[in-house]
Amino acid sequence: MQDKIWLSSPHMGGNELQYIHEAFDANWVAPLGPNVDGFEKDLETFLGTDVKVAALSAGTAALHLALIECGVEYGDEVICQSMTFSASANPIAYQGAKPVFVDSEIDTWNMCPVALQEAIEDRISKGNKPKAIIIVHLYGMPAKMEEISAIAEKYNIPLIEDAAEALGSNYKGKACGTFGRFGVLSFNGNKIITTSGGGALVCHSESDKERTVFLSTQARDNAPHYQHSHIGYNYRMSNISAGIGRGQMEVLKDRVNARRKMHDFYVELFRNIDGVEVFTEPNGDYYSNHWLSAITVDESVVGKSREDLRMALLEDNIESRPLWKPMHMQPVFADAPYYGKNIAETLFERGLCLPSGSNLKEEDKQRILKCIENVFSK
Numbered sequence: 001m002q003d004k005i006w007l008s009s010p011h012m013g014g015n016e017l018q019y020i021h022e023a024f025d026a027n028w029v030a031p032l033g034p035n036v037d038g039f040e041k042d043l044e045t046f047l048g049t050d051v052k053v054a055a056l057s058a059g060t061a062a063l064h065l066a067l068i069e070c071g072v073e074y075g076d077e078v079i080c081q082s083m084t085f086s087a088s089a090n091p092i093a094y095q096g097a098k099p100v101f102v103d104s105e106i107d108t109w110n111m112c113p114v115a116l117q118e119a120i121e122d123r124i125s126k127g128n129k130p131k132a133i134i135i136v137h138l139y140g141m142p143a144k145m146e147e148i149s150a151i152a153e154k155y156n157i158p159l160i161e162d163a164a165e166a167l168g169s170n171y172k173g174k175a176c177g178t179f180g181r182f183g184v185l186s187f188n189g190n191k192i193i194t195t196s197g198g199g200a201l202v203c204h205s206e207s208d209k210e211r212t213v214f215l216s217t218q219a220r221d222n223a224p225h226y227q228h229s230h231i232g233y234n235y236r237m238s239n240i241s242a243g244i245g246r247g248q249m250e251v252l253k254d255r256v257n258a259r260r261k262m263h264d265f266y267v268e269l270f271r272n273i274d275g276v277e278v279f280t281e282p283n284g285d286y287y288s289n290h291w292l293s294a295i296t297v298d299e300s301v302v303g304k305s306r307e308d309l310r311m312a313l314l315e316d317n318i319e320s321r322p323l324w325k326p327m328h329m330q331p332v333f334a335d336a337p338y339y340g341k342n343i344a345e346t347l348f349e350r351g352l353c354l355p356s357g358s359n360l361k362e363e364d365k366q367r368i369l370k371c372i373e374n375v376f377s378k
């Protein structure tokens with residue numbers, strides 16, 4: 001059996017261990033320290049636009065704190081993009097709140113502004129004005145930020161941007177993660193850069209960042225003994241993980257370029273295969289990090305299904321994966337309201353993510369190319 005080709009695997013830059021050694025030498029082996037501060041500064045500089053970043057233990061933790069800081073409580077409703085990974089929606093349930101799912105549109109595969117407006121109007125008419133909106137930049141593709149932001153503003157509902165997959169992406173030059181009231185980043189092992197596991201909350205004021213750090217470190221009041229006026233969480237990033245993050249930040253731009261090259265590779269590969277579309281920016285306003293390259297397969301045109309392709313790749317020990325199964329189709333969220341048509345459902349039926357790692361070698365690409373050409377030439 002040939003070596004496994006992964007969808008997306010960790011890709012170290014080289015200097016990560018140096019930062020970890022510094023942490024050991026100074027005995028900063030704790031959920032705070034110079035690497036945490038340094039990693040936050042690196043992210044703030046990269047994102048530009050005057051943001052404050054709090055490094056946390058996971059992107060999921062960042063989403064949870066964003067909801068808390070937006071005042072989401074038991075029984076509240078929160079709007080969430082249906083087409084996403086479950087971690088976008090689960091923190092709504094952690095708060096005892098109820099998710100309301102909204103369909104995607106076909107250009108960016110992200111939240112449809114028309115369906116969003118319909119959802120807000122309908123929930124308000126039922127006496128449940130949503131407390132927050134969670135949008136996602138799926139696979140690195142920026143959502144329709146202008147339309148979405150305008151609707152959030154019109155109804156005065158805070159926007160939380162799940163940019164877990166979109167570090168390095170931008171819309172009209174403005175970094176994904178910096179549009180909303182809060183932005184969420186993830187550094188899980190499969191993301192564009194990793195801290196082995198970790199996340200961050202992007203804030204727009206020092207006080208929001210302070211509140212995030214306070215909540216993520218057990219909400220200790222200012223007193224010599226342990227005193228608490230709030231429920232706290234243990235969500236801060238460790239100084240060891242942050243050391244990996246500092247090393248990774250040195251190579252982030254290279255990683256984005258490499259992922260975008262993988263996307264170009266697939267565009268070229270599928271250029272002459274009718275019925276297969278490579279997921280691409282709608283126009284020059286959108287700049288995706290192309291965290292994962294994805295395609296849709298129209299069986300009625302090309303004569304093969306998404307599953308035919310996935311199984312053929314699997315046979316050659318090449319990992320691929322159907323697109324996220326929409327949240328409104330998940331058993332655990334079966335009771336949640338849903339607004340929109342069947343865009344997300346169709347994408348789920350036809351879509352496939354292909355190996356996209358920044359560390360794929362030329363021979364890996366040749367294996368992928370041969371396997372795919374073989375499927376569609378039969």
Ligand SMILES: *Cc1c(COP(=O)(O)O)cnc(C)c1O
Nearest residue numbers: 058059060085087088164186188
């Ligand atoms: C990875 C991911 C998350 C969760 O981030 P973790 O760091 O793994 O907790 C949330 N939303 C989306 C869209 C993701 O892809």
